[in-house]
Amino acid sequence: MDLFAQLFGGLLAFVYHCFDRIVIYGYLSGLSRPERVVNFFHQVVGVPVVSREILSQRTADYQNWVEAFARNHRIPIEWAEKGVRKEDHVLPWQRRMARADSYGVYYILKSMEQGPTFRVTVPKYPTKDANYRILARQRSRFTHYYFYIRDETLGPMVLRVASFLPFQATYYLNGHSFIEQELNRARIGFRKTDNAFLAVDDVAALQAAADRLSPEIIRQRLDYWTLILGPKFSAKERSRLNLSRFYAIAQIEYCRNFIFKRHFPIHKLFERSCELGLWRLTGDKIAAIFGTRVNRRLCGKLATIIDRVEHGHHVFRAYFKHAFLKQYEKFATYLRNELVSNNLADFHLRKGLDHLQAVRERFLTITDRFASFQAQWLNVHVDFPLLQRLALPITIGAVRYPGIKLHDPRVIRLLEVLLHGGGHVGGWSAKQIHQIVISTFHLSDRRYGINQLRYDLRKLKGHGLLQRDGSRYAYRLSPKGVQVALLFLFFHKRLCGPLANSRFHHRPVARHQPHSKLETAYHRADKAIQQIVDLLAA
Template sequence: MFAMELFTKLFGNLIAFVYHCFDRIVIHGYLSALSRPEQVVYFFRQVLGVPVVSKEILSQRTADYQNWVEAFARNHHTPIVWAEKGVRKEDHVLAWQRRMTKNNAYGVYFIFKSMEQGPTFRISMPKYPTRDPHYRILAHQRSRFTHYYFYIRDEVLGPMVMRVASFFPFQTSYYLNGHSFIEQELNRTQIGFRKNDNAFLAVDDVTALQAAADRLSPEIIRKRLDYWTLILGPKFSAKERKQLNLSRFYAISQIEYCRNFIFKRNFPIHKLFERSCELGLWRLTANKIAAIFGSRLHRRHRGKLATVIDQIEHGHHVFRAYFKSAFLKQYEKFSTFLRNELCSNNLSDFGLKKGLDHLDAVRQTFQAITDRFAGFQAQWLNVHVDFPLLQRIALPIAIGSVRYPGIKIHDTRVIRLCEVLLHGGTHVGGWTANQIHQAVLTTFHLSDKGYGLNQLRYDLRKLRGHGLIERDGSRYAYRLTTKGVQVALLFLFFHKRLCGPLANSRFHHEPDAKHRPHSQLEAAYHRADKAINQIVRLLAVA
């Protein structure tokens, strides 16, 4: 957890508390004994004694279940409606959910019906006659049929959703949230907290909060899913269950793990997020993304590899770093907390198994990834610059019999080179000299005479001598080292964030002495301008 220690060291005085937990979890439930065509045939012919497995037989089981759901809704006075296109289900049922919470009641409070694609079986006659006149061909297919969404308030997992397919093999999906489980745990132990949406903004005992998050286990989840599947799922008799040894296998389809930084004040959050996005687009190159996700990058890499800033609803922006079928995202919410969240749609990207029993392994792996992400951000946002570094690289050095000249912070060619190398995220294996040369010429609109290839090779030799770039194995391709990234950022920030604004303020904008500054930076510009004018006047008198 060294990375988190660095982040806490930098911003500990601004942070109220930090916690990490599972957020959204989507689990698929499969009837293991009825998932293959031959198992379905065995069930009807050997267990139920139905000689011919026909479409009408399967449809009858569907009709029986649909009639049971309608009767359940009537008997429990539960609303059951068809889902309308364009209407967000979670928003529609919010009033019923709040009513259940206010009354401290548990159970099903709403049912949606929806026509959706799902796995089922196709039955067809054999092309040629067979010895068995009842023989039929069953094969997997996807078709459109009715699915039921049961909105539940569970006494352990809190608000959850269970989706049941009404056709064989009756696949189920469960939508859980780790924050809801934590809320139930804190209520049970009578620990005070303040929660908004899916985030805890205040809590009486931070240690108890984290302990509750860590208690979410496969055993707890399986017990509650088995219970609700028995109550609300398709109906099988005791005889059918016994002969088939009927049970469900639970597999993780989608999972999110978040690390939340709750700040004491609103102001620093947006500034940190803004700077983190800016530096992330510069510094999260392909190799850095692979390092954060705990993988080694190679040329056979498959899947997405990118960093972007997306705008989502309500005007919030999200910084995303993609890796295969997973992505890390960071966003600010309610002007109160900053969240780093890892979302995976395919656990095999991390060498993990999707079975629910492997949830603890997922937790450990995702904790390490979000920890490394926070560590990289702490390095980006660390404003305690090693200024002696500028003095050291400005001096010439000798390695063996080879002497390398120093690198000056005002060297225009080096500044251009640093800017191009910092934006090398699309080059998985580093930049060749020709690629760097073309990028510099294109970016800064130079000609071959203005900056030749031999001049570039001289600059690369100088950067490599000072340990700012390295070769990619035995290839003549180059990329910035960790030290090189720090120096490149320092050079660019010095020229673009300090020298540029100061020069513009001095030569293009004369400060008004009567104008009241709106920020500390602007006030500092005024003081600097006043001091420079005083020096000029003293020199004139002398």
């Protein structure tokens, strides 16, 4: 992170990190298992037989209460439409609530979804107890209620409650909404759009507000809304049974936001990061960012892709098991690195809400490491003395190694293949490299034989660009070799190719007097390229 700030500190307005989306499951511990449900109805409620009608009656009571609650508080309640995002549908009511500066439930949506329930069956063979029934867990499709809330502490949030036992609840929170409420309470000016803060009067106060989101604050607000909107129990039932909720983190996102002073560098920086990430972020590098090592017992995928989401902007993703790192620039306003986890067990972390601080520290370390890796990739500059040194032969002991020419196509092809060598953790043998080179570039054995490859590998190893994997005859690029490979490939793909094409089709004439800024710049570029060619030929 420090290296990233050193590279782009002059372009950055400020940087902050926080939790973004948090999805929490609320389990009703006293009714989570079949034996506890049977004990509840037998010992607490006093029902001798647990039947389908008894379970359905609890569902009907809760559904009637929700309808009455919406009617008494004049809250819209309707079925969710297919193909329409729920957040987009209720957005006008959320804005109306914000303008009125009021808090509470402002909309209720009903949806038929899969959820955990219980089924009651009669034993196949008669038993001594005529009232004995088999109660087992299952998943079925039934009504869920989405309560859209504007909370005075957490801001806009959503509470989804299942209408069937065990009445599992799901809470959808956003860390940016909590920060917004904290800044408003402290009367600190800010500008927030697209779920990000683009300007703030006090950056330290912004970060301090993000760090204040704690399990105690979340639990207090979730308990409050669960008591108001959750299923109802009598005083007798509450006194004889533990009906408190256990909160577990189901999904969590932690983001690091880079707010730039101007918009123009964001897209180019993101574009270059994607190109370098696809080349550099191999399996072992992904594992290093996530703080582990690649081994045979590692389950899940290690992959990098560039995806296009529904908003139209591209997203760079690096997958690790059930989690992934993503980077995107949104509407040319900010650049965001975000870590998303759907299973905290991938990080050897517990899912309980009490462990939120441990999740913050671990995710902060990973996003910081990701930003540092990106800064190392982007910190690649053309060093012509380095190119000149590589072009000269060197002698190590009694062995003389030839120089490496920038324009040698054999070297360019070999470096490009080795740069993508993250699929083999233990490095590549010469035969494997040879097979991939000839298949990738459609070469024959006569045009590029195995002895020619060994000659090129010997040169790269002599110049310190290639290293052996222990005592095995397996090769991989050294850290210096990775930097040189990136330099060579970018020089050819981004500079030599386009400019050579333009020079063959339209070469500026020295006698021509330019009449526009574009022609003047074209003449300067042609002169600079000629100087580069002269330096390389020296």
